Amino acid sequence: xxxxxxxxxxxxxxxxxxxxxxxxxxxxxxxxxxxxxxxxxxxxxxxxxxxxxxxxxxxxxxxxxxxxxxxxxxxxxxxxxxxxxxxxxxxxxxxxxxxxxxxxxxxxxxxxxxxx
Amino acid sequence: xxxxxxxxxxxxxxxxxxxxxxxxxxxxxxxxxxxxxxxxxxxxxxxxxxxxxxxxxxxxxxxxxxxxxxxxxxxxxxxxxxxxxxxxxxxxxxxxxxxxxxxxxxxxxxx
Numbered sequence: 001x002x003x004x005x006x007x008x009x010x011x012x013x014x015x016x017x018x019x020x021x022x023x024x025x026x027x028x029x030x031x032x033x034x035x036x037x038x039x040x041x042x043x044x045x046x047x048x049x050x051x052x053x054x055x056x057x058x059x060x061x062x063x064x065x066x067x068x069x070x071x072x073x074x075x076x077x078x079x080x081x082x083x084x085x086x087x088x089x090x091x092x093x094x095x096x097x098x099x100x101x102x103x104x105x106x107x108x109x110x111x112x113x114x115x116x
Numbered sequence: 117x118x119x120x121x122x123x124x125x126x127x128x129x130x131x132x133x134x135x136x137x138x139x140x141x142x143x144x145x146x147x148x149x150x151x152x153x154x155x156x157x158x159x160x161x162x163x164x165x166x167x168x169x170x171x172x173x174x175x176x177x178x179x180x181x182x183x184x185x186x187x188x189x190x191x192x193x194x195x196x197x198x199x200x201x202x203x204x205x206x207x208x209x210x211x212x213x214x215x216x217x218x219x220x221x222x223x224x225x226x227x
Contacts, residue, residue, distance in 0.1 A: 031213045042219035043160070043204065050213065058214070090159055094213060104150075105215055107159035 004108035012114045021076045023091030032074040036087040081115040122218035135192040139205030150206040
């Protein structure tokens with residue numbers, strides 16, 4: 001089954017304790033992205049990756065790191081989490097279709113993070 | 117000006133009625149337009165996309181695009197309780213994989 005998986009699905013942690021949220025896709029997609037979703041603010045992009053070893057900042061990158069060592073994996077790293085990073089996080093992937101205006105982004109199930 | 121704007125506030129519609137959602141965008145270079153449906157606590161799922169001016173119909177859903185007015189809308193005909201969700205408008209610029217999302221519109225279908 002084609003899918004994007006995230007782990008963990010739920011996480012409660014404390015300020016300053018480093019954590020990693022994993023994201024993996026089995027569709028051989030080049031493009032992967034991380035979003036956070038907060039009430040009243042909608043989905044905001046944190047980081048994205050166009051391909052292996054190619055990453056770039058989105059709209060709200062502060063406090064986050066990513067890496068793309070393999071095509072299928074795109075982990076999100078919080079080196080020193082703070083309470084304002086409490087949010088619902090989604091990973092997404094898509095495959096650019098050259099010359100086509102449409103490419104669907106597939107979303108993972110989400111990770112609900114609480115930082116105390 | 118926000119990149120993608122959607123009317124705020126929940127939309128309540130009786131079962132069987134038409135729900136109408138609107139979205140405006142600021143980047144004239146935007147090429148593709150998407151409507152995602154998101155149930156509470158779940159991930160967004162794509163229900164419609166459109167990239168040419170005019171209407172596009174898929175079952176009970178119709179997307180309408182007017183690039184001159186920088187406006188895209190979604191109509192849900194014969195609304196069902198299962199349509200109760202938040203609908204997210206997303207816009208993609210030409211040659212770019214980045215999606216810019218609106219804040220979403222909550223739709224509540226009343227039986």
